[in-house]
Amino acid sequence: MKSICVYCGSSPGASPVYAEAARALAGQMVQENIALVYGGGNVGLMGIVASEVMRLGGQATGVIPHALLDKELGHHGLTELHVVKDMHERKALMAELSDGFIAMPGGMGTLEELFEVLTWAQLGFHAKPVALFNVDGFYGLLIAFMEHMVTQRFVSAEQALLMMHETDAVALITRLQQFTPTYRSKWHDPEAVQNLLP
Template sequence: MKSICVYCGSSVGASEVYAQGARALAQQMVKDNIALVYGGGNVGLMGVIATEVMRLGGEATGVIPKALLDKELGHNGLTRLHIVKDMHERKAMMAELSDGFVAMPGGMGTLEELFEVLTWAQLGFHYKPIGLLNVDGFYDNLIAFIEHLVSQRFLTAEQSLLMMHDADPASLVQRFKTYKPSYTNKWADHKAADKLLP
């Protein structure tokens, strides 16, 4: 586990606890010599985690589209900052540079990035760990909704396990370091699940 891509908000949110979570994750990653890959901004939780990684002597790589460079205030204190043409190139590069993916509290963009890498894992396009840092129960309702998808047979129980979650950064990073993919193929699983239907 050399690098983790962290998806998080361009806002700090309504509570200081989210920034505290971002700093705690940064501290754990630096302690474990894991580099940060993220969206390249200097605002919100993005700025908090990147600044903390750099303050502690870690490595942080940002990837930001040219159109968002001014809006998200590209971080000028990173190890490296890649400026790309659009969001598609941004997400593809972030995925390529990363050995795993963590979603911290955030908005629509964070959720979109999270579900894209989950879908890629479900389809077998990658076998990297994906997790939620569930700061102060932020993702409790999303976790419950994933369970609802399973109960309604739009997702298998095994597929739901592609999205790990933990409130403790140290525990989540440890799970990433020892992760062994067990899920293989969406279509094979659906065929097997169909045989179990009444």
């Protein structure tokens, strides 16, 4: 695994535990010689994880739209900063540059990015690992809601496993590195497609 895309908040959050986790994740990525791909900002958890990667001698690539370059204070101390035209191009390039995805604590943008790459995995558009960094139980309710979607038969148990989660940076990176894709798109599974029919 050469690079991981990290989705996270443009805010540092309410507790210092989130910044500590961002630094721990950055340290583990640099130790494993894994480059960071992220949203290109210099604020909040985004700025913390990127600055720590660079401070430790790692590589960080940012991808930011023109419209957010000033608002999110684009990070100019990176290995590389791509300035793109819009959010669609941003997300597509981040996905293209990455071998896996991690969602740290964040807000609506983080959730949108997380579920987009999960949906792409569900549909078989990619076979890359997707995981939550469940810092201090931040994603506990989301994990429970995923289980609720399974019990209500909107998501299969196999599809739910596409959203891995760990509470420790070392375990998280290990999990992504050991990931072996086993899920096939529901569109290529005759039984699953049959289940979609009335």
